[in-house]
Amino acid sequence: MKYSFVILLLVALSFLGCEKDDICSADTPTTPSLIIRFYDVTYPNTDVLKSVANLRIQGVGNDEVLPGYNVVATDSIALPLKTTETITQYRLYEEYVVNDNDTPDDDTDDYITGNEDIITITYDMTEVYVSRACGYKTIYGNVSINLVPDSDNWIKLIRSVDDNQSVENDNEQQFKIYH
């Protein structure tokens, strides 16, 4: 009798260790990024993918280059949007090259060549509950992208995939940029 009490006590205590690992799995879809693909402006009606050479992306107001987009050649990008504001701006450099001014040891006189276009993304936000481990995510509605005009825009045309474009997951393309 005494022993069974002890055994049961141990069984009961073992349940204390049974808390589920409350870590948000990387497979769980949480706050999505905006997915844009690049197309050849020569064929605006047939959608031929066209990579951007030496692409460098940096958020306006952010001191860092967007990780993974520091001078790359790609036809597909994922831009994280601010969850605190309904507007996010990015600088997209095409043909980003640092010219060392023939003094490779001295970087004070270096200058950047390339064509910088700024896009302004506006949207509204909804916070959606995901799970115990992940909490809430933000999804975006009524997303639109406007190009800030300059004297030499390399971006020629921006189209959304749907009307009243939303950004709710990371698996589908939401915008097309023609260049």
Place this chain on the structure above:
Amino acid sequence: MTMNNNLKYIIKTLIVVLCFSGSLLAQTKTPEINVKDSLAVIEQDSTIIKQKYGLRVGLELSQLVRTAFDGEYQGFEVVGDYRLTKFIYLAGEFGAEKTTSSNTYYNATTQGTYFKAGVDYNFYKNWLEMENLIYGGFRIGASAFSQTLNSYTVYTTNQYWQPQFSSSDVKTYDGLTALWAELVIGLKVEIVNNLYLGAHVSVKGLISQEEPNNFENLYIPGFNQTYDSLGVGFGFGYSVSYLIPFYKKDK
């Protein structure tokens, strides 16, 4: 404890054997014999032992301990059972809990009351007049509660823009309910006359629940923490209870 009873048993048997050579006693029906009084017992056949039937009420202990030491928890539970037959007890609990669930991304408080009702089956064969239980049982549990989202921060894997949106607008979701079934195993040991210490573990399956809009029931009073979409819960507890004997009946 067992040794002691073995000894008692031997002594009683000896006394009975000695008495047996004398005349058999005529008084076969004496319903109010005190079982603790071994002299009274020997007036009857030693195999007839009376057991107490009545209402046992008590308190759950682990919730009280948690209330004392865990700043994010308050709770109590009243436990009770009523002996129906030799093996079967009607059993139930009611209580109230308030607890806060939090991680880096949210902080929410659940508060509510619950009750459980069911049956325990004692499958322990007691020595003589001992009245301990090792039981298995089931319960149906129901809870009415509210959940308050105190604050949250949006989760995103990409931390390029910081900080993330966070809100500390308190949102309360009232009128939440849950219904579940529960399997229990446990024991109750009589430590002094009519006073019992108990321990049990339980596994619970959610039957239905009313969930808040754009949130979930992180905790259900009486059911404990919910596990993402599984609908399964676990529990354990210790209790101290007092038996109020109503009548006695042959073992």
